[in-house]
Amino acid sequence: MTLRLKIHLIVGALTLLFLVALLAEQFDGMRKSVNEEVVAANRVAAQMLRRAVWGAAAQGPEALRAYLEGMGRVRSNDITLVDAAGAELYRSPPSTYKEGRNAPDWFEDLISPPPSSQSIQFPDGTLTVRSNASRAALDAWDEFVPLMGQSLLVLLAANAAVFWLVGRAVRPFGRIVVALNEVETGRFDTELPRLPGKEAGAIGEAFNRMVGMLRRNIESERRAAIAERELNDSRELAHWVAGQIEQERRSIARELHDELGQSVTAIRSMALSIAQRARGIDAESERAARVIADESSRLYEAMHGLIPRLAPLVLDNFGLREALADLVERTRRSHPDVRIELDAQLADARPSAEVALTLYRAAQEGITNALRHGQARTLRLQLRVVADGIELQLLDDGRGLPADWPEHRGQRGLRWLAERVESVGGSCSVERGSTGGVRLQVSVPVDEAAEALA
Structure with missing residues (x-):
């Protein structure tokens, strides 16, 4: 009725x-x-x-x-x-x-x-x-x-x-019903003209405000959806690019290790052989051969120092714990005045290749930042399995975070690290330590870690 x-x-x-x-x-x-x-x-x-x-x-x-x-x-x-x-x-x-x-x-x-x-x-x-x-x-x-x-x-x-009078009085409400039906069908550009009568006019103005707010909310949601889609596309692209970079790094590292390494070793061996033959016969040739052998040794050492930075081959061959131990040992050799401790308790956990590489890169980035920017002298690296996944934590006694730290949150290294951790469903946080320095914590949730835990 x-x-x-x-x-x-x-x-x-x-x-x-x-x-x-x-x-x-x-x-x-x-x-x-x-x-x-x-x-x-x-x-x-x-x-x-x-x-x-x-x-x-x-x-x-x-x-x-x-x-x-x-x-x-x-x-x-x-x-x-x-x-x-x-x-x-x-x-x-x-x-x-x-x-x-x-x-x-x-x-x-x-x-x-x-x-x-x-x-x-x-x-x-x-x-x-x-x-x-x-x-x-x-x-x-x-x-x-x-x-x-x-x-x-x-x-x-x-x-x-x-x-007749009631028909004239309720006619604006019919227009309101028609407008509501149009909004129900998805026409959010519907607007009511100024309606006669105090009540109808108030309802019409409220309807126009409601539709306007609804239109703005829908536009905001549409833009948010587009932005989220673009962000997801960007993340997927970044993830794909990171994967391609890692593959290329591995390829270059293996080429350096297998091809160039053998060539440098062969050059050194030949130089030493020439020096041995020229001893007592041609002092100039012997000296030149030994210079070539020494430079080959230095090149070999530099190349072996570069390979872990390109791709941790030990990670592929021996696992995350051994890779972290190798990283710590190389850091000790390159920084004799720095004390660095490793506490890796993975028990029988076997992270997947992607999760293991992400945790390794997080430790690598954290150590580099602590030494380069924090001037740290003591570092403690912990890796353990927790109830909701795998957690990596790096503590240092460096200068800590700067006062304008919020402005540097988007610096490339940390942004790259955060995106990489998020790509495997984890979380990354950088904050001031309880006794000074910086605390870096990376957590991979259990649903991602479970793929790799035995």
């Missing part, structure tokens, strides 16, 4: 109740008027006849009947004369007022008072005056019918006016 119909029915019902109350009041007034008229007429007629007919009655019933016939009908009363034996001598003629018409029986029963009867006893008979409300009821009916018609016209006119 529509709002318009509901309001129309409510107003129509109230109008009908008002008209019914008005008609009931009018009807009650008519009933009282008929009652007063009929009862009063009956009493007056009885009193008049009681005084007027005694003279005629003294002359006998026939003289009384002649008198009554000459008097005719008394309105609202039926006059009957009977003799002493009960035989009817006279009955007043029917009323000629609105002759041939009568009010409906139900109406006459409702509006007429109970019949009243007055009897006058004579020596030779009885005169009865009985009230008759049929004409008064007909008069009331003739008044009531036009009143009913007018009331019906008023009711119809009021309902038509209410229907």
